[in-house]
Amino acid sequence: MSARKNLQSSLGTRFIVPSFEFALTPLLLIAYNFKTPMIKQLEEIESSALQELGSIDNIKQLESWQVRYLGKKSQLTKILRSLATLSLDKRKTVGAYANEVKGNLENRLEQKRQVLREVELAASARREDIDITLPGRPFPVGHLHPITQTLYEICDIFVSMGFQVVEGPEVEWDYYNFEALNIPKEHPARDTMSTSWIDSGTEGGERPMLLRTHTTSVSARIIETMHPPIRVVEPGKVYRYEASDATHTPMFYQIDGLAVDKGITMADLKGTLYEFSRRFFGEDRKVRFRCDYFPFVEPGIEMAIECLVCNGKGCRLCGNSGWIEILGAGMTHPQVLQCGGIDPEVYQSFAFGIGIERLPMLRYGIDDIRLFYGSDLRFLRQF
Amino acid sequence: MKIPLKWLQEYIGITLTPADLANRLTMAGTEVKGMQDIGGSWANIVVGQITAINPHPNADRLSLATVDLGTEQQTVVTGAPNLKVGDKVAFAYVRAQLVDGHSGRLFRLKSAKIRGVVSNGMVCSEKELGISDNHEEIIVLPMGVEVGASIADYLGDVILDLDITPNRPDCLSVIGIAKEVTALTGQGLDLPEVSYEESISPIDQQISVEIAAPDLCPRYCASLITGVKIAESPKWMQQRLLACGMRPISNIVDITNYVMLEYGQPLHAFDYHQIRGKRIIVRRATDGEAIVTLDGIERTLSEYMLVIADEEGAVAIAGVMGGAGSEVGEETTSILLESANFNPASIHYTGRTLRLPSEACMRFERGIRPELTLPALKHATQLIIQIAGGQAARGLADEYPGKLEQKPILLSTSQVERLLGIEFSLDQIVSVLTSLGFDCKIRESEVWATPPYWRSDIHQAVDLIEEVARIIGYDKIPTTMLSQPLPRPDPDSIIRLKQKTRCSLVGYGFQEVITYSLTSLEMLNRLLPEPHPLEPMPLRVANPMTADQEYLRPNLRANLLAALCANRRHEDGGIKLFELGRIYLPRQKDLPEEPEMLCGILSGDRLEKSWQGGDELLTFFDAKGVMEGLLNRLGVEASFEQGSEESLHPNKQAALVIAGNRLGVVGELHPKVSQAFEIGETVCLFEINLTALLSLTIGHKIFQPIPKFPSIVRDLAIVVDAEITHQEVQNIIKGYPLVVQVALFDVYSGEQVPPGKKSLAYRITFQSPTHTLTDEEVNRVQQQILSKLTSEFSATLRG
CATH class of the missing domain: 3.30.930.10 (Bira Bifunctional Protein; Domain 2)
Known part of the structure; x- marks a missing residue:
């Protein structure tokens, strides 16, 4: 820093009041002695500039002030440009002084600009005040179908337990849908699954084709094609020859599960299903396993949960039993394993099948299954 | 299937409450889907005895009945025609809840003045109690009932509505359920004693039975009763049939139905005199053979169906429905009573094809055991003699070509543990199986178990294991998580x-x-x-x-x-x-x-x-x-x-x-x-x-390094024929070196473009992976692009 700063600090007072300065120090005396018309001119420039700056109250004025006092055509610039014509001594003192003035003006300019910006910002903030209660500009929102959401949720649960998600054909041979699952022709269990048959012309009688009545058909195929260890879940559409009403549709969804390996037990099945229930229905939902019959398992299990409406006390939803059936399961029948080429003496296996629609119906209180397949946006957008 | 608890209690003492019993059955595989409490609403209805009947002073059709209720007497107005002094009746006090005889709605009885006489209560019909539609007659109770006792003690019951799984046809019967309850509760079983006098000449002198299709009819048994009198069946039997959802018809038909509900074995009664040639032939139908069934409809049969025929033709569709020609009617005096066993698949096919589902069909198609034929036949014969009179021929017809012995199945404790994941002792296992009627022979840690004659669903060790698990209770099996290795990872699917x-x-x-x-x-x-x-x-x-x-x-x-x-x-x-x-x-x-x-x-x-x-x-x-x-x-x-x-x-x-x-x-x-x-x-x-x-x-994505050198962006607007496609132009631009991206940002045709032409404006990004591009380099490429577009499409730069 420079001559003038030194001056200022040693004087302990403001340079803009030069009348008291000169008598006090020898250095000032020197300066005073060199006080030429040019210095005087600089002093005047500075003082009028600062005075003007004080009254400026917007950026525009400030900009014109800057042009006037610091611009290319300003007096100060002219003086700085004329320095070269001065003698070495003069150039030193006037040059130093002029640069000090310039520095000072620039600093003040910057300070003033800051102040004015703050003021401007506050003003513009007031000007641009928005009604934050206006609705946001809409971004398009789509929804996964509630059945898709449910299937994904269930698949995620089983995937986290090491199961893989696989699929199989919906149009299926009688063999995989029935025969391979220990349901031969004329078996009474066929009556509980009214079947839609495919019209395959004259050759149909030999090898009947049907719309699968359960996703268990995929298990029959998996047993035939995969080698243990097997842990799969098989989501998909299934079909029944049934009229539509509030609790029936000719097409609906199931997910079957199958595990095959050495040493799998019914305790493992219970544990797996219990874990599913815990995650899907919540920690506190009571679960009941009772004996039931499905031709492709032995022993057979039906899993029920405590009614979601009455919590077990009995209500219309649960037929006063306090329990709601959720799924069928069991240890895969040795016949079924054998049929698919897996030795039931070596490998054990469990299987389960869950109807999907019931789950979102229970969860959301939906009272008509047909809503799922009606494509009504007023319904679908709710999920 | 509906089962009245009182009927069940004839065979087994039950100490559980109905709700607990229902729960035990449900958990063990026989789901109780509903329970109907008959008499649950019969508060204030008691047994009364008529002590006097006097004419109503103001109405010819009404009378005044004085009823002794033990502690008091009440006189009520009644219109019932069947009352006699001394009858024991169901008397409803004021406030009792009854079914309105006309509207069928529930109402609460109030004191009423009928034609000037105050009536504080009433004597009830079956309809008013809600047990049948009979509103004509007042219920007359047996003389043994105690005056003043609650009517629910005599007429009340709990009807269990059971969902029987297709593998358990033996449970489609009251005795079958009693056997389940025995295993579940340990209570002993008390089955009906059957004995009757065989007083006329041997059956084989009066009828011959031939099974021509033994694959479809493993066994055919019959008895012959002559001198019966067709009438209504007794009240108690009618009530049980009604409670089970069956309609009473006549004593003979009701007995066959009653015994079917009792044993699970369907029976069929022929009018013996309508059997031509006194021969029964069990054979396949011929294709197109016709028979008029009991419902009066002519059915056309196929060779996959089985018929019961006499010398001249079919008299019944086996196991599905009887023929009209051999039906038991009012004139019938001799009964040929059939108790047979038919092939389940054949019956299922026939019932399904003819659309004739029936109680009998349902039992046969699920595969009942041939051993059921005799006990059911004997009990029904006895009931016919008791109820309809008549005399039984000596002996029974019994053709049994399809005899299949129940074979012992080997089960070890380790097999049970391996499948269930819990160890049960041999004692526990044997005790469960014995309680279910299995014959058990123990050899060290194994047991040879022979299924009881009525079970048709037990074939191998896993079937025995399920029996053990379901009777001990699935809740006794622990819950564990799979501990086996995980399968191979999924491919991209x-x-x-x-x-x-x-x-x-x-x-x-x-x-x-x-x-x-x-x-x-x-x-x-x-x-x-x-x-x-x-x-x-x-x-x-x-x-x-x-x-x-x-x-x-x-x-x-x-x-x-x-x-x-x-x-x-x-x-x-x-x-x-x-x-x-x-x-x-x-x-x-x-x-x-x-x-x-x-x-x-x-x-x-x-x-x-x-x-x-x-x-x-x-x-x-x-x-x-x-x-x-x-x-x-x-x-x-x-x-x-x-x-x-x-x-x-x-x-x-x-x-x-x-x-x-x-x-x-x-x-x-x-x-x-x-x-x-x-x-x-x-x-x-x-x-x-x-x-x-x-x-x-599928296929791995390969990382592209982020460019080290800056890019230069140029806009290029050209005018081309309207037919030239964006893709053609873009393909050319993209083909040049240094061009990394081409974006179309404007398409225009109109005033400032000659007719038949359009302007396409592209923003082209140039970039080199090796150095910072100079304007000169980019200008060169841009010029080349323009020349190419000009030569290919006669494109001009848009000014």
Whole structure:
């Protein structure tokens, strides 16, 4: 820093009041002695500039002030440009002084600009005040179908337990849908699954084709094609020859599960299903396993949960039993394993099948299954 | 099946409450789906005895009955014709809840003045108690009942409504359920003693039985009773039949039904005198053979069906329904009583084909044991003699060509533990099996268990294990998690591709729908602007439930368009729907191909109407943009070429080409198709075959380093003939070195461009991987591009 700063600090007072300065120090005396018309001119420039700056109250004025006092055509610039014509001594003192003035003006300019910006910002903030209660500009929102959401949720649960998600054909041979699952022709269990048959012309009688009545058909195929260890879940559409009403549709969804390996037990099945229930229905939902019959398992299990409406006390939803059936399961029948080429003496296996629609119906209180397949946006957008 | 608890209690003492019993049965596999408490609402109804009947002073048809109630006497007005002094009746005090005899509604009895006489209570009919429809007569109770006792003690009951699984035909009987309860509770069983006098000449002198089709009839037994008198069956039997949901008919028919409910063995009574030649032949029907069944309808039979025939023809469809010609009627005096066993599959086929489901059919088709025939036959014969009178012939007919012994099955404790994951002692196992009637022979840690004669569902060790598990209780089995090694990891699968696709579309604002896979030809034909037969024909369901669900959809479009039309009725603005599901493409002598298809449709406003405006409509380029965005996300390189689908607008459609294959389409719907679906607006549609796409989305992505040197961007606007496509121009520009990106930012034709021409404006990004580009380098390439475009398309720079 420079001559003038030194001056200022040693004087302990403001340079803009030069009348008291000169008598006090020898250095000032020197300066005073060199006080030429040019210095005087600089002093005047500075003082009028600062005075003007004080009254400026917007950026525009400030900009014109800057042009006037610091611009290319300003007096100060002219003086700085004329320095070269001065003698070495003069150039030193006037040059130093002029640069000090310039520095000072620039600093003040910057300070003033800051102040004015703050003021401007506050003003513009007031000007641009928005009604934050206006609705946001809409971004398009789509929804996964509630059945898709449910299937994904269930698949995620089983995937986290090491199961893989696989699929199989919906149009299926009688063999995989029935025969391979220990349901031969004329078996009474066929009556509980009214079947839609495919019209395959004259050759149909030999090898009947049907719309699968359960996703268990995929298990029959998996047993035939995969080698243990097997842990799969098989989501998909299934079909029944049934009229539509509030609790029936000719097409609906199931997910079957199958595990095959050495040493799998019914305790493992219970544990797996219990874990599913815990995650899907919540920690506190009571679960009941009772004996039931499905031709492709032995022993057979039906899993029920405590009614979601009455919590077990009995209500219309649960037929006063306090329990709601959720799924069928069991240890895969040795016949079924054998049929698919897996030795039931070596490998054990469990299987389960869950109807999907019931789950979102229970969860959301939906009272008509047909809503799922009606494509009504007023319904679908709710999920 | 409905089972009255009092009937069950004839065979077994039950100490559990009905609710507890129901729970035990349910948990062990016999689901109690309902319980009807008869008499649960009979407070204030007691046994009374008529001590006097006097005429009503003001009405001829009414009388005044004085009833002794033990502690007091009441005189009530009654219109019943059947009252006698000394009868014991059901007397309802004021406040009792009864069924109104006329309206059938419940009401609470009030004191009433009938033709000037006050009546504080009433004597009840069965209808008023809710046990039958009989409102003509007052209930007359047996003399043994105690005056003043609650009526529920005598007429009350709990009816269990059971859901019997198809593997347990033995449980379609009161005795079968009693046996289950024995195993569950340890209470002893007390079955009816059967004995009767055989007083006339031996049966084999009066009838011969021949089984000509032993594969379909393992056993045929019969008894003969002569001198019976056809009448109503006794009240108690009628009441039980009614409680079980069967209609009383006559003493003989009711006895056959009663014993069927009791033992689970269907019986059939023939009028012996109608059996021609005194011969019973069990044979296959001949193709086209006709028989008039009990319901008066003539049935045409086939060779897969079994009949009971006499010398001249069929007298019954075996196990399904009797013939009208041999029916027991009022004139019948001699009964040939059949108790037989038939092949389950054959009975199932016959019942299903003739649409004749029956209680008998249901039991036979589930496979009851041939050993049931004799006990049931004997009890029914005894009941006929007791109830309808008559004399039994000596001996029984019993042809048993299909005898199959129950074989012992070996079971070890380790087998049980291996399957259930819990150890049970041999004692526990044997005790369960014995309680279920199995004959158990223990050898060290194993048991040879022979199933009881009535069980037809036990064939191997796992069946025994289920018996053990269900009687001890599934709740005793622990819960453990799978501890085996995990399967091999999944390859990239269609499952993941579908999930990614769905999530992307939902992100673009599309709503997922799921529609039925079955549709109609009418619906599919709407997709054709000019009618013509569908080629190939879609797969047809042989037994469609409704006409609109007859064919398996060969595309997703029709359903989506119908969904759009339906939603338009209540929905303005933009609608964007997609479905991801299978279509079904027929193949010769094989299952159809079932590719996973994605179809999206969009129509209406591009943006949701909002206070900030937005009036644009969704167009072809929105549909194409969605497709491009999706393919980009899936990492698939795709191009588009002119499409040729008849359902789409001829000039506004493009085929999606990936690796040389057309895997999808995007376009505006043909106006005639829109019209056919009653859609009055422009609809755009896109489709991608995801199954075909799958193999192209697999493959590792390779990282491209982020450029080290700055790029230079230049805009280039050219004027070309209107026919020149953007893609042609872009391909040329992209072919030059240093060009890393070409973006079209303006297409213009109009005043400032000569007619027949259009202006295309591109923003081209130049970049080098090795150095910072100079203006000179870029100018050079840009000049080359322009020259090429000029020579290829006579392009001029737009001034």
